[in-house]
Amino acid sequence: MRQIKYIAVIFGMMLLAACIKQYDPVIDANTASKLVVSGRITDTEGWQDVYVSLTSPVGDPAYIPLQNCIVNIRDDKGNIFPTMEFDPGRYRAWITQDNLVAGTSYHVIVVTPDREIIVSAPDQMSKCPPVDTVYYAVEDLPTTTPGLNHRVVQYYADLNAPGDYSRFYKWEVDETWEYHSAHSLEYYYDGFFHTVYPPDSTNKICWITVPVNNVFTVSTKNLAANKYSKYPLHYVDGKSNRLLILYSLLLHQYALSEGAYNYWEQLRINSNDQGGLYEKQPIAIKGNLSSVTNPGKEVLGYFYAASTTSHRYFYHNIPDLDITANNGCQEDVLGRFGWSEFAADDYPVFFYYNETGALRILSAECIDCRKMGGTTTKPDFWPN
């Protein structure tokens, strides 16, 4: 309950007290790993992935794949879609379009290397309407410091699903943005001085795509119409370089069954709506997987079927937003011992002459945008 947390914040304010602090509790959990099976059948012909992994300790989070399992996807028409391990712990089967229709139920059977058999409850594919709209608003979010607001671009989505579409949805967002390194490659030193002319700009422009790792679930079950307005998605602030040049957002809309929705909704509550004055117990989330060989054993995760639609949006030049993002470039002066300070391991050392003509050493990020995670390959969907 976000509102209740605000109340607490207000009292904190009233007393000029700091309320929320990062805190690392000592958790001496010595719990045996649990099996995690997750997967989603979509209505698009292609590879359908099932992931089998193990839980990791809370102090050392890691993705621990479970290899060499036998994983079969089945539908309620008697079809079996055997999978093969494509990446460690990632099993995939190609399912053709005629086997991916709304109304069909799917389940998964996993046999682990220890001969443990895990089965999911069947999940029925629902119908998904086209994405309605995604839009943004520039908002000032309060912070715990009085007088300090956080200006952000908050994205919202609307849902409009008249007719026999599902009443339960999960939204996933992929962000893509273009960013530039500070300089083109012009001068570098690797024991010898090089000048590139004309300056090389091949690594100056990058694009990066990342998923927004939030859970966005929406249900219209208790609503009068199968539509929803102004559902808050993620937000982007001016400190990030996302909005500097061009920002794109791809909204994937998944129509879920009620069971799958409940699962994701509970995950969302556990991941976000904790703490505050009126905090609740975290939910003991039950997935739809169970162990046939060991019925008492808990298996985490959910295997579900979801028809999907998606839509891409582009944004740039957001009004009223100051972008203070730095381009990741660090400049330095040449040290006391000059170029001899650089060993072969440091080569190449990039540098340039600034507007006053002074020599400045540049970090790799200054001339190579890929160092900040992106790629120089322009995505197909990117406008010219």
Place this chain on the structure above:
Amino acid sequence: MKLLLFLNLLFFAGPAAGKGPDTVFSCHVNRVSFVAYCDYVYQHTGTRIFYKDDWVKDIVVTMDKDSITVQAATTLALAGTSLKVSPWNNGLVLLPGETLPAELPRFEIRKPPADSTARGAKALTRSEERYITGRKADLMQTIRVGRKNLAGTAPTVKIRGRLTDQQTGEALIGATMYLRELEAGAATDQSGFLGMVLKPGNYTAVFAFMGMETKKCYLQVFSDGDFSLEMKKSAIQMKEVVILGDRQMSFRFKDAGLEKISAKAIKEIPMMMGERDIVKVAEMLPGIVTVGEGSAGLNVRGGNYDQNAFYLNRIPIYNTAHLFGFFPAFNADIVKDFSIYKGLIPAQYGGRLSSVFNIICRQGNRKRFTARGGISPVAANLTVEGPLKKDTSSFLISARYLYSDWILGEIDDPVIRTSKAGFNDFSASWNYDFKKSQLSVFVYHSQDKFKLSGLNNYQYSNNGASVNLSHNFSTSLRADFSLTGSQYAFSTTDQQDPTTAYSHNYLIGDYRANADFTQQLTSKNTLQYGAAIVFYKLNRGTVEPYGANSLRLPVELGKEQGVESALYVSDSHDLLPWMNISGALRFTLFNPLGPKTVYTYYDGAPKDPRYISDTLHYGNGQAIKWYFEPDVRAALVMRTDPSGTVKIAFNQMHQNLFVLNNTIALSPNSQWKLADYHIPPARSSQVSAGVFRTFPNQGWETSFELYYKRTVNYPEFVDGADFIGKPQVEMSVLPGKQDAYGLEFLVRRSGRKLEGWVSYTYSKTTVKVNGSQPWERINNGITYPANYDIPHVVNTVVIYHFSRRAAISGLMTYQRGKPVTYPVSIYYVGTTPFVDYSNRNEYRIPDYFRLDLSLTIEGSLKRNKFLHNSFVFSLYNVTGRDNPYSVYFKLENGKINSYKYSVIGVPIFTFTWLFKLGNYAAD
């Protein structure tokens, strides 16, 4: 005794010739202080005058007499003050409002006859009485009870006394009468009455009450009869121990697991933002905990917050907190007596499993008009009271108002700046004393509003009224009749999300009639019996779409009504002089009533819309279920020696009303819900044993108690239960078993310069929800610690009185951290990490520690003043420790972050100004 520092007597070693109060002298003084006048008298006549400095501070003497006796001159000098002049030992003594007896005692106290009946038979003549009275070691008032001509007609007689405050005329609750000859006594009830059965005769009675001068009287009992006695505030601290409320109870040896809080303790304990809080004082006592700062509910002996009954002058209060628990819903200025029953609960109470908090308010000064109030940075309060007919009828009106909006407005945060918070409460009482009957009327209102920017509105209010009539049918039979009505309502609007914005109004009405009788059967046997009927009427309201854009479907949560009828009888019997046994039976019948539509579900299937087997319709007033609820309660109290007792008690309770809440603290939009077709009433049984010991000479008292409590059918809510989405609560509730046990230790010192207490509680509370089907389990059916399972609690309260005008107090509290469910592992779905939680409440948040200090400075102690001021400086959380309220985990940008949330993490200083009309001692 150091206290005599106050009593500044003047002694002069001077000429002895011709001295004495009757000495005639010429007195010519012009505008001199009284001290200078005394000096003058002593120099001219050698006569000493004894007085207390404070009394004469403001007296200025001007006199021009040629021939006057010292006594006459002094009397003249003091004309217009309340000081009276008495000759004593060839000098004069000044006393406020009284004179010394002319004759000094020459006689020692008589030995009481072995058999008081024999003594009563030969009644004394009036002159004999006078003779004896005059010769008593102490000057004692004689109280005659009954009619002399009936003396000796009955072997035992029943007497009833009423003790009142001389200053205000108000009844004293818990004041005691102790008869030395019988080594027995009685304490006054809520109307100030005490009753005793004894043989006619003469007794030495000692009347005592906390903060009052202990009064020794001569009690002559002839036949059945009444008496009344006024007690005086102790102007100075007495050498004798001032008997505290609970000590009187231990003196009575009849109440196991009772805690009492005096108005004095409430006054002196440091409080946050200067608001005195009786509930916070209660938390300092053993066995009562809270889950954190700003949480409204209390947990008593391992019970949930909805297991406590709060009565304010018999009005049940459903929400006892202002502003989400930061302030109490009651103005501490009107509280006269605050008792907490947590072990053996008197048979007149039922309906809640854990405890009864009984708050009796002051009735208003019956002697004079007065007012008092207080102003702190966030709130102001005012109480006005006075007689409507002197000594017979009075009124009291009190109001409080919180004006914290200005503070919110000062804060730059846009959400907060546009938020509003406020509360107010009001109470009024009127009473009339018909001598044999007392009639009182009380009304109460409290309201809270909280508006969070444009997003959420919370509003809740308590409203109640009670009419109470007490009547003495005879000296041995007394009855209380009361009618009360109480309503608790809240409304919430949630506009966080325009599509799902909603508003919800909720109302519960509680209307009850009670008749309680107390009958003194014999000197050893007291019978109490009565009947109660409670009618509950709930309108759980409709969750309606709010705003033009809301698409939410209206959900009518439904109306409920139920009737709880109870009969009880309890008997307290002194089996042996050192042993009291009491037993009680309370029989309650609870009927949830129609109109109602009830779904039934298939056997062995979850209670879920998919498994509805039938629909039952109940007409208006038709009983949906008959729940028979017998409660057995018993206690055995043994006095091991004059200052020690051992108590063993067994207590059973039933509860027909619960809070629907799956948050850890009580939230402002928690609905109360009646037991119904599917949800049975809960039952608890508690066994407790305690040892109590007082060390009266040092002012110490100690208690040590053990308890074990088992509760069945207590509703536990399934994970993520939603109480506004559908009317059928049975779909998200499961019957739970609670097991609680603990140990409570208290050592307290009172009536001294340095006083206070240390309490330690060890307690364990576990819950088990393990139905036969997998969906009927919480935490996989494994027993888990309750959210309020706080095993170790140490509370220390220390008050040091530098003088009558200054006291410093400190409060230290330590609690083991409350249980919490932590993540034990992390797993990934795609690239998003999620946490897998431990079993419920397997871990604990860090421990809680807080130190508060306060300094109270009273204005001058002048007797004649219009307004008395007090100033309270308090520092809350001196060490600035940021005690965690909760620890939680959040998924942010693909990472799991952990946070600690503290409600108050810095020291808070407050200054409060309190005032009242009249002087320091005025009430």
